[in-house]
Amino acid sequence: MAKNTSSSEGRIEDAARAGWLYYVAQNTQDEIAKKMGVSRQSAQRLVSLAMTEGLVKIRLDHPVARCMDLARAMKKKYGLETCEVTLTDPTSDDPALGVAQVAAAEMERVLIRKEPVIMALGTGREIRAAVDDIPNMHCPQHRIVSLVGSLAPDGSANDNDPLNKIGDVIHAPRHPLSVPVIASTTEERRVIGSQKPIRRNFELAQKADVAFVGIGELNDSPPLLTDGFINWEELKELQALGAVGEIVGWSFDAQGKLVDCRINDRVSSVELTTLSSVPAIGVAKGANKLVAIKAALAGKWLSGLITDEATAEMLLR
Amino acid sequence: MAKNTSSSEGRIEDAARAGWLYYVAQNTQDEIAKKMGVSRQSAQRLVSLAMTEGLVKIRLDHPVARCMDLARAMKKKYGLETCEVTLTDPTSDDPALGVAQVAAAEMERVLIRKEPVIMALGTGREIRAAVDDIPNMHCPQHRIVSLVGSLAPDGSANDNDPLNKIGDVIHAPRHPLSVPVIASTTEERRVIGSQKPIRRNFELAQKADVAFVGIGELNDSPPLLTDGFINWEELKELQALGAVGEIVGWSFDAQGKLVDCRINDRVSSVELTTLSSVPAIGVAKGANKLVAIKAALAGKWLSGLITDEATAEMLLR
DNA sequence: CAATTAATTGATCATTTGCCCAACTAAGAT
DNA sequence: ATCTTAGTTGGGCAAATGATCAATTAATTG
Numbered sequence A, B: 001m002a003k004n005t006s007s008s009e010g011r012i013e014d015a016a017r018a019g020w021l022y023y024v025a026q027n028t029q030d031e032i033a034k035k036m037g038v039s040r041q042s043a044q045r046l047v048s049l050a051m052t053e054g055l056v057k058i059r060l061d062h063p064v065a066r067c068m069d070l071a072r073a074m075k076k077k078y079g080l081e082t083c084e085v086t087l088t089d090p091t092s093d094d095p096a097l098g099v100a101q102v103a104a105a106e107m108e109r110v111l112i113r114k115e116p117v118i119m120a121l122g123t124g125r126e127i128r129a130a131v132d133d134i135p136n137m138h139c140p141q142h143r144i145v146s147l148v149g150s151l152a153p154d155g156s157a158n159d160n161d162p163l164n165k166i167g168d169v170i171h172a173p174r175h176p177l178s179v180p181v182i183a184s185t186t187e188e189r190r191v192i193g194s195q196k197p198i199r200r201n202f203e204l205a206q207k208a209d210v211a212f213v214g215i216g217e218l219n220d221s222p223p224l225l226t227d228g229f230i231n232w233e234e235l236k237e238l239q240a241l242g243a244v245g246e247i248v249g250w251s252f253d254a255q256g257k258l259v260d261c262r263i264n265d266r267v268s269s270v271e272l273t274t275l276s277s278v279p280a281i282g283v284a285k286g287a288n289k290l291v292a293i294k295a296a297l298a299g300k301w302l303s304g305l306i307t308d309e310a311t312a313e314m315l316l317r
Numbered sequence C: 001c002a003a004t005t006a007a008t009t010g011a012t013c014a015t016t017t018g019c020c021c022a023a024c025t026a027a028g029a030t
Numbered sequence D: 001a002t003c004t005t006a007g008t009t010g011g012g013c014a015a016a017t018g019a020t021c022a023a024t025t026a027a028t029t030g
Helices: A008-024 A029-036 A040-052 A065-078 A099-111 A125-132 A162-170 A186-194 A196-206 A232-240 A273-277 A287-298 A309-316 B008-024 B029-036 B040-052 B065-078 B099-111 B125-132 B162-170 B186-194 B196-206 B232-240 B273-277 B287-298 B309-316
Strands: A056-060 A082-086 A118-121 A143-146 A210-214 A243-247 A250-253 A280-283 A304-308 B056-060 B082-086 B118-121 B143-146 B210-214 B243-247 B250-253 B280-283 B304-308
Touching: A008 A029, A008 A040, A008 B056, A029 A040, A056 B008, A065 A082, A065 A304, A065 A309, A082 A099, A082 A309, A099 A118, A099 A125, A099 A210, A099 A280, A099 A304, A118 A162, A118 A196, A125 A162, A125 A210, A125 A280, A143 A162, A143 A196, A186 A196, A196 A273, A243 A287, A250 A287, A287 A304, A287 A309, A304 A309, B008 B029, B008 B040, B029 B040, B065 B082, B065 B304, B065 B309, B082 B099, B082 B309, B099 B118, B099 B125, B099 B210, B099 B280, B099 B304, B118 B162, B118 B196, B125 B162, B125 B210, B125 B280, B143 B162, B143 B196, B186 B196, B196 B273, B243 B287, B250 B287, B287 B304, B287 B309, B304 B309
Parallel strands: A082 A304, A118 A143, A118 A210, A210 A280, A280 A304, B082 B304, B118 B143, B118 B210, B210 B280, B280 B304
Antiparallel strands: A056 B056, A243 A250, B243 B250
C-alpha cells in the first residue's frame, strides 16, 4: 500500500479511502487500519475526517407518509408551487438540520440539468448549510447569482458567503454582489443602485430560474443586528412598525407587507418585488421563525417552502 | 409521539424516522429510543432495518486521484468513451462491491433527465446490485428494456430480474424479454426470434440510449452453468473453442470474437452486433473476470467500463 | 546544532453499538 | 380453554467506537 506520510492533499485522499472502506465496504476500523497500514486510532481519525470534510453524504430515501401529507396540505393552504417537509428532531436546536439536506438535494436537482440555468441565493444559515451539503459537480454552464450584498458593515468581504462555496464545489461562474447588505444612508443606497455592474447583477437575478432564500426573524437578536448591519434603535424602530421577518434584508410585517421605513430604504439587495417572476424557495423551520414564515407566506413572497414536520404542523393550525 | 404498534407499513416508516434521527440528526440509539418511546434495542433494530431496507444511501464524494488517473489511462488505452474506477477492498469477495454503487450513480444520472430515454439492462450480479442501489424516483417518461431473457430453463419467471426491481423503484414502464436466456434448440431460437412482441423488444433495445451490462467469465462454474442454461459438456465445448467470457449470453474468445458454435446459435438475447449503435457500459471487476473483461474490450463490445482500482491496474499492465 | 513548538501517535478508558438468548405476547389451531 | 407457533421485547455481554492525554516525532527558529 502506498505511503502518504503527510501532505494535506494525501491526507484527504486517505480520508476518502478510509471513509469508503468504512461506509461503503462496511469495514471495521481495525480492518481499515490493517489495510492502510496505520494504527486503529489513525484509521478512526481518517474516517471521522471523511465525515467532517463532507466527503461522505448520507441521504435517507423514504417518503415518510406524514411528511408528504403535511407537504400536500401546505401546498393547498398557502398556494405553494412546491413544498418539502422533513422530519423533526425535537431536541436539536440546529436551525438548519434537515431542511439543509433537503434544500441541498433540491439544488442538486436543479444543477444537474444540462441546459444552463441561473440560480439565485439569499441569506441565512440554512442556505449556507445547504450549500455545504452539495456534492462536487461540474456545471460550468450554470450561473449563480447573489441576491444580497456580501460585504460586512466594515467593508470586508464575507468569506462565509454561500456563493463562493457553491461556486467552488460545482465549478460554475458566480456573480457576487459586492456591496454592503444595508447601505449606511439612503443616498449611498441610490448611488449603489445606479452602478453599472450592480445593475447588471440585478438584471441577472431577475432572470433567475430559481432562488433559494432564508427567512430571517426579527426578534430581539436577529442576524441583521448581531452582524452589525443595524443597531438596537433601528431594530426597535422596525419592530415598532410591525416588522416580524425579513428576506434578503427586506423587512415585512405580519401581513407580509414591506414596512415603509428608513431601514428598508437603505437595503441594497435585489428588490423583492422585482423577484416576483422568479420562483423563490424559502428554507426555514423552527418555532422562533414561525411568525416570520407565516408573514412571508402571507406576502406571497415564496413559491416554495422547505421546512420541517413540527413547523408545518404549526403553520397548518 | 404517535404509536405504531405494528402494521408492516408503519414499521418501515418508523425505520425511516429512526434512520433519519441516527444518520442525519446524529442521535445516539438511546436518544432515538427515548424520542420514539421504544427500547434501546428496538431503536437499534429500526436503524438496522433502515439500512437493510436500503432506506439510507451513503455515497462518498471525492475524486480519489489515483482512481481518476486509472480511469483516464483506461480510456486512452482501450478507446473507451467513459470509464469509472472505484476503490478496491482487497479482502472482500463481493463481485459487485463498489462498482454497483458507481453504476447506480451513473444510472441515476441518466434517469434524472427530463427527455425520455431508453435504458437497456443486461445480466449479472453487478447489474442487479446497482439497481438495488437506485433511490426512488418518478420517471414514467423513460423506458427500461431487457437485453436478455428473463425465464429460467424450467420456464419460470426470474423474480430476481433487475428489470422488475428498477421498474418498481423508478416507476417507469418495463419491457421484459419473456423467453429463456438460451433456447433448447436452434430451431426454438429461430421461432422465438420471429415472434412479433419479441421482435418489437429487439427493435426497442436497438434504439436504446444506453445499456448497462455485466461481463460473465467462462471459468469452471459460470452463472450460465449454475443457473442450468448449459450443461457441463456444453461448457467444455465452449472452452475448447476458446470462449473466455460472455455478455448477455453471447460467448466470445480472448480476441473478443463471438465463438461459432451450437450454444451461441441458441442464445435468444439481443444480438451483440446489433447493439453496436448503443453505448454499452460494462460493469465488472475482479481478478477472475480479468480475461473476460480484456476480451470484451478487445472485441470493442463496450463503450464504457465501470471497474475497480485493482482490476484497472491489471488491465493496464 | 540546540531549543522551542506544533503535530502526530498510540495507550487507556468510557460510551455506544451489535447480537444472542430467554422471557413474554398475540394469534391461530386443536 | 389449552396448546402451539411465530414474532417481539429487553437483559446482558462482547466488540467497536470516540475521546483524552501523555509521549514521541517532526518542523522551525534562533
